[in-house]
Amino acid sequence: MRNIQTPDGGPVAGHDLASLAARIRGRTFLPGDEGFEESCSGWLLTVEHRPAAVVVAADAGDVAAAVRFAAETGRPVAVQSTGHGASVPADGAVFIATGELRELSVDPAAATARIGAGLRWDDVVAAAAGHGLAPLCGSSGQVGVMGFLTGGGLPLACRTYGFAAGHVRSLDVVTADGLQRTVSPDREPDLFWAVRGGKSNFGVVVAAEIELLPLRTVYGGELRYPAEDPAYAAHVLRSYLAWAREQPEEMSSSVTLLRLPDLPQLPEEFRGRAFVQVRLLWAGDEERGARLVEPLRALGPELDTCGAMPYTRVTEIHQDPKGPVSAHLRSALLRDLDDDAVAELVSFIGPSATGGPFPGIELRHLGGALDRPPARPHAVSTQGAEFLLWMRLPGPSGQADAARRTADGILGRLRRWDTGTMLPGFLFDHDSTPERVRRAYTAAAHRRLATLKARYDPAQVFRVNHNIPPLTS
Incomplete structure (x- = not known):
């Protein structure tokens, strides 16, 4: 049996990681594999990741399997599409790359788009324009949609339409228990509120349905x-x-x-x-x-x-x-x-x-x-x-x-x-310390986020981020 040393110094049994690969339809890379470093690199090069394994997810099922594996083995989960928001090194983590989740459909009658986690805003802008519609994107078309939305999303037309998070209809989220949940104002509204602004603290967003605007x-x-x-x-x-x-x-x-x-x-x-x-x-x-x-x-x-x-x-x-x-x-x-x-x-x-x-x-x-x-x-x-x-x-x-x-x-x-x-x-x-993260929210919003963190991720599976620790009292 092959033993692998993780970047944080702990041994990972070979059969352990082999069992991860067996659960995944997409690709799995270990340190030293060809493609490992490329798969966990991103736009911002000043943050370097040394994960225990990289899962290049082929679908939402891969994301769920990788999250379950991380939870079972006591490792954190890191997630990245483009790497524009890289902040905390994903050392020792199960690193989920969502770039191949590229679902995209536009419903011109409803003026909505359904978007996979691997898409960038340029993709969505082009698809919506064919119907005379437009999404609330930011200044860069290369930014990943999900990172933008989970950070709240400050669009170019921010004073006219507000945050992009307010124009999200629903999200498909894989939570720390490995379950895929569709959240909306009517389905788990607390989690829907938290994910839009709470960044990656509550799960991996694998798809979103957003409103489009009639802006030609x-x-x-x-x-x-x-x-x-x-x-x-x-x-x-x-x-x-x-x-x-x-x-x-x-x-x-x-x-x-x-x-x-x-x-x-x-x-x-x-x-x-x-x-x-x-x-x-x-x-x-x-x-x-x-x-x-x-x-x-x-x-x-x-x-x-x-x-x-x-x-x-x-x-x-x-x-x-x-x-x-x-x-x-x-x-x-x-x-x-x-x-x-x-x-x-x-x-x-x-x-x-x-x-x-x-x-x-x-x-x-x-x-x-x-x-x-x-x-x-x-x-x-x-x-x-x-x-x-x-x-x-x-x-x-x-x-x-x-x-x-x-x-x-x-x-x-x-x-x-x-x-x-x-x-x-x-x-x-x-800004990765809890004290600085707290500055990004009102006192009431941060307390609500910490309370929901305790409900949905008490073991801090999602902690390779601007972390909001679960409220303990």
């Missing part, structure tokens, strides 16, 4: 301003903030402050330059949208891509990277920003900000529909914040500590405007 075209794009002159950069940022406060709910927008290094691999027009980038999506009448954007155009952008576009192109607005990245990601929820906040923010990309790593600091405007109770209540809320701050800093090998220090410094200088809260869909590796 929208008005949107990017306005890019040169920011080498700090006074002009501050003027643009102040003007954007004043403009955003006056916008109706049909206007969702963000502003990014960015300084790029002087590297030969960058296009010449970007090398060593700084920018303020405004991105927007207007979900209303095209002519009115164009009129509302005029004050931003009057500021003199060097690039203006705003115009009517098919919804199939909305994920091009932010130009998020499609390939894997090594980056340090951080976030915070901020209150309204004054002139002092503008000065601090502009200083991070000013001429004195030499060296690296260079941060990309995005502020996504909240409010609107996000502040209203959803028709289908879920666990996520903005907790009254005005902006989501999201930072991405290059963190390749040897630079990770520098990226963390830079991020700590930025957040420290912005503490006056930090609400002390977060969004569950924007928790990253730095």
